[in-house]
Amino acid sequence: MTSSASIVEVSGLQKRFGNHVAVDDVTFTVPEGGSVGIVGESGSGKTTIARMLVGLEVPTAGTIRVGGRDRMPHASVAERRRRARELQIVFQDPYSTLDPRQTVDSCLDEVLRLHRPELNRKGRLSRMNDLADMVGFDSRQRRALPRRLSGGQRQRVAIARALAVEPSAIILDESVSALDLSIQAQILNLLAEIRSETSIAYILISHDLAVIRQLTDTCVVMQHGRVLEVGETGAVLDNPQSEYTKLLRSCVPGPGWHPTRLRNIFPGGS
Amino acid sequence: MTALNTPIAPARVLRTIRPIPGLDVVGHVAVLLVILFACLAAFGPLIAPHDPNAVNLSLSYGGSDTEHPIGYDQQGRDIFSRLLHGARSSFLGPLIIVAAASTAGMTLAIVGAWRKGWIDATLAGILDSSLAFPGLLLAVMVVAIVGPGIQSTVIALSIAYTPYMARIVRSAAITEISKDYVAAARVQGFSALTICVRHVIPNIMPIVLGQAVLTVAWATVDIAGLSYLGLGIQPPAADWGIMLANGQTGVLQGYPMEAVSAGLCLIIAICSFSLLGERISRRGEAIAA
């Protein structure tokens, strides 16, 4: 154990797809119960990092330590189940995140059967009630198939499904960016509540600086697979160091803001 | 005749049957016809009024009468009874072919789609190239080696239809496996087998089923064609393909009833299977999207 206070430690992480380097030499840590944001535009490699953390992609180089243990590729089923209790993920697209044939309850039940085998029917039911309360579901919605649920409700189910495993940290991969503004606010509030209640850690991946500000303590700014800047979220956004972070920050509309033409960032622009 | 009335249930039973939601009128007709043909394949030989192989040369090309609604073929056999017997031999082969090809194709496709990498690439390559080789040709080559007969053609066509099945299932499985809920289940620690059996297969089942019903149609064409060419089922068995081959002589002499009746049976059967299969597939795709 290097540092007992961090739940995720990533160092020198690299991922190549053929000749293309999607993630290059990325290092960061997530403290227990902390909240880390990864910011970047499309092609920055932020989603690839998320997929490597949960074992959906195999890193080309570098190490991922979760809970003090190295994550080697090709784990046994038992090992993958243990890892599941460390790190869970909520994806972006509310429409493919649930099995269309599964009701909310049966989706949660399936997870509880796997991860809480000691619970009987009654125990699982009471746990499901807790989870449903936490994400704000009534009993009618819990018997519904995903196609009867709105985008925001589906994301709530995905969050409940991740929480059912009782992980130490949840990766939120653009989990609120496909939602309407009024729904996005509900989910952001929900996530903040959950964190204050359970001391779970978040790794929030987003292109939206305002969302990063609202939900994270520290953040990592990425471009073209590389880390440009790491620091306390408020400091990074209020006083950005790298040119790229400055550019991102200057592109967010707000009072008195006006868009500017940025010919210089395009190779073709004069 | 009772034989004609049997598949049509009494009105009391009819009233208890509800329309299938989301299926149009044509689809319902197709379902009824498919059920009718299934009944014919199962009970046709039992309800046939005459021996399909009872030869009576004096009745050669005899016209219809009350006992023999379609008349007689060249050898004076009752065409109607031969049609009823033919239903079984015309559908049994295709059914076995579809069962075999669906099972093999689905297994190959899902393993490929799940494992990705070189296994899938090799599989995709083989599937793509095998598409260029019609099942008919493979069946003909197998017959060249082991001789004519229904077993050899069924085996050959089962192999030939496997890549078609696998290709459709593979693309459906790839779409399904790429969905986030499958990734979520992997992150949850479910085994590949559990995810495939509980989530992936049930979700692509409508597409598989639709393709299977369509394949019944095409396999029926191929089996009948092979029998027509003299490579499949052998005379004097009552089979629609054989009846067409025999009937061709009758056509030239101005007695088309045998060929026309067997041909119409084939067309209606193939139509109903393809209409039904198409509708199931379309529904499956709509659900998957």
Next chain:
Amino acid sequence: MGRFLARRIIICVLTVAGASFVIFASLYLAPGDPISFLTAGRPSSPELRAALAAQYHLDDPFLHRYLQWITDAFQGNFGESIARRRPVLDLIFANLPTTILLVIMTLILVVVVGVLFGGIAAFRRGPIDDGIMAAMTVSLATPAFVSSIFLISVFAVGLGWFPVFGPGTDIGDRIHHLVLPAVALTIAWWPVIGETARASMREEHEREHVETARSRGLTPQHIVRRHVFRNAAIPISTVIGLSFAGLVAGTAIVESAFQLNGLGSLLITSVTGRDFPVAQAVALLLVTVFAVTNVVVDLLYAALDPRVQTSWSRK
């Protein structure tokens, strides 16, 4: 593009090699020893047995036999027909013209009828579309041997417009003889093209880029010609290519139904007559044609779709 072409050709060669090996090895899968299988119980002279042993290099090791056979085959030496005592190549050449002419006539008919009616169905919603769809379903469900018999019954026996059987003599006569067979094959295959044409044109017409074109006030004719047809040509030509193999296999059935001297009927008679060298040669020829067709389809696809070109040239 060059690398893509090379890869496709390698796959093509591998396919032909694999298929030819299976075709060759199938002789040894047959029950009994090869010579008696080949002679199939015919009274066989020692000379014939010796000729067969030489033709199949039966005294050599197995792989060597295959290499010899395939080299011979590509030099045009397929041995001799057992039933007809003529070189196989002569038989193939004698039967080739009918099949080629039949395939060309059918292909033209299938493409013209399929694209025409598919296109009409795509743009004329309502009863016209319904009617064409119904026609396609019934037509697709009519096997070529069934439509052959119906056509013979009506147009040859009944009306006497076309000859019943046979291939004809000069070119005009040959075409006349091949009209009914080509129509029979077209009945089975035009719906395949027609359905693709209808679906792809409709799909393209609903695409967002067509919405852009409409928002710019372009004429409907211009939109259909430059955007819908052009884009739908990609799936349509792919399906034409894929149908080609099935269509060629289908010639076996109509050639038999109309008693034409084509490659397909040669294959069938050699199989029923247990003339194995002929069956092997025709099968090998067909497999090669299909594999080459596959390459042509891929090239066509690359030529029509600029996205494919760049993704391949990058690879």
Next chain:
Amino acid sequence: MSLLSIKDLKVSLPVDKERRVVLRGIDLELEAGESVAIVGESGSGKSMTARAIARLLPRRAVVSGSILFDGRQVLDLKDAALRRFQAAEMAMIFQDPRVHLNPVRTIGDFLVEGLVNTRGSSKKAAEHKVIELLDEVGIPDGTRRLRQYPHELSGGLLQRVMIAAALASEPRLLLADEPSTALDVSTQSDVMAIIDDLCKSRGMALMFITHDLELAAAICDRTAVMYAGQIVEVQGSTDLVEHPRHPYSAGLLGAKPNVSRRVQRLNAIPGRPRAAFEVQNGCAFSDRCRFASEECIASEPTLKHEPGGAVRCFRADDLILNATEGAVL
């Protein structure tokens, strides 16, 4: 006279066997050279409004009301007259340029076909003109770009190509349907700046569809907020962001996280956005509104015109709404 005058525009679309209302009566004026933003969440009908003006509604849509463009009734235009209106008077830019360009035709084909097909320009003259336009939208190497295919260009460049195509016909009205939403943050600002510059320098009227009130305020003179197929508030953009009059506008402003400071809790609007066809009696927003009274649930408010704008709320005069803190009484 306004350049564009929309009166009681209603649209319904066929869904399965029933008809679904998507617009429940839109009233909006747009002066020549003016820019107005239409802001709303998904299903509010903001895109439908733009499509109704461009006459791009689905085939079986039923439309009523009036859209006058320069005094002419757009809804009555047919065939050649309609195409002349689309080709010469207006232009539209869409959310995702990648799907709105034909993937198998070159950029050059796309840019030139409009001029050649609807203006009768020669191909050469058209090419010359579009190369100049490309330069104006920040693509200097136009000659090379004309030979490229859409998949060879980035989303930001494609959207500029779309803008250049829109400019080619020198329209008086530009309809921009979320033109920057599908783009990266940095490209987004750039594309908006180009649209803003060109509309101002050419005196083009702009209707800008977006879900972002602050982006709307940065670009447009006026902002209209839509909810459930109706306009609920129109005001000068800056006024609307600072002093929203409708609880929904205030709710949208309060729900948006702020990049320069973190708040304890976002003022989320409860429930989910209603679609136009789901609206029963009463105010469409009443089931989500903190201030809903019995009157709001019983009957439907009308769009009340007042100095500087209009608002559709019974309680607009009782409420003092604050943008940053959300709504307070």
